[in-house]
Amino acid sequence: MAAFWWIVHKDLVSEFRSRRVWPAMLLLGIVVALVFSLQVELLAEQKQQIVGGLLWLSVFFAGAMVFDRSFAAERDEGCWDGLKLLPVSPGAVFLAKWTVNVLALAALESLLIPLFFVLSDLPLAAHAWQLALIAALASPGLAAVGTLVSGLATGGGKGGNGLVLVVLPLVIPVLLAAAECTRLAVAQQIDEAWWRWLQLLGVFAIVFITAGTLLFEYAIED
């Protein structure tokens, strides 16, 4: 358990000092949000329909930077082998990296969600708790897949090339569920359908986190 927290601490300290990933991630998210919102002129009703999909696509593409870089520091100077030498289970390493990625996505979403709603001229405060709940359930699933695939790429000695192409098909269920939940929330349709999509997000999160924890050892095996 202590090892988990020390890896999280180490990664957060490294990112805070290097500022390699999070600023670029936030900037990419903002740019994507601006391009989507300013280039697409829609009526208010149409914006309500698509804001969920655009938001979660933006989160995914910006978040993919974080997933790729979550093991980048380990690829430097042979640190990956150094990590494999430590008496810590692969599952603990996965969960630590996943935790850092979840925190990164939370920071991204705390910026992108208000930005999207402002640019779409939609009331954010009216949907705040629904959006927070959607983000709280979607981010773990996204981060779990991204962390697992990034670890697989690192274990194979490759960088992040094509990471997005591999991760995207795997997270389509999460993105679809999050987008649909967001659309229904914006349309103020907090009904049985909304709760079902939300449960689906929760199930995806549990499945992907469990799979990542169990499979990580084989993903990094050399």
Place this chain on the structure above:
Amino acid sequence: MEIAAGETVALRGGNGAGKTTLLRCLAAITHPTRGEVWWFGQPAYGDPALRRHVGMVAHESRLYPHLTLRENLLFAGRMYGIDHPAQRADQLLADVGLAEHAERLPTHVSRGMAQRVAVARALVHEPPILLLDEPFAGLDAEGQAWLTHTLVTMREAGCAICFTTHDEAQVDQLADRTWELRCGRLYELATVLPYDRPRRRELAHAA
């Protein structure tokens, strides 16, 4: 192939012979295609907790570039679960003569200084098995003297050591036995008489 406690084995071979790969297998970082690695009678690829038995120095420094030298040792100490990791980190930095550089980043020190810290990192938990891949590379005379003294001390304390080198003097000074990798085969070298040609006894070969 066995390395007993308190024994030092030098691993030699030409470039590309597989010395690093063999060390990685012995450290359980890489899975061999055939054969097994055992530490103190237990399979090396089992419980991650067994990795407390092993320290390794590699070609790369394995130091996190955005943690200071002290923080790198502190992280290793905490991950190995040693008592008082901060004091241990400070002690090791003093031992390698880098106490005054403790708060510098690995990218801000020389290759030799980073190598010293890499060695210190491998020793932070006082492992009973020590694997070193050309550990003297990049060290100045003072650093080499310190490392030689450290390896002798660890051997006398019962540590099993295997190191790779191209330097005959280091082999003569430190090694109890010598292995040589040649064409995918591992030989143990034995010189029967002075000035005789070394005799090779094959230990193993890889397909």
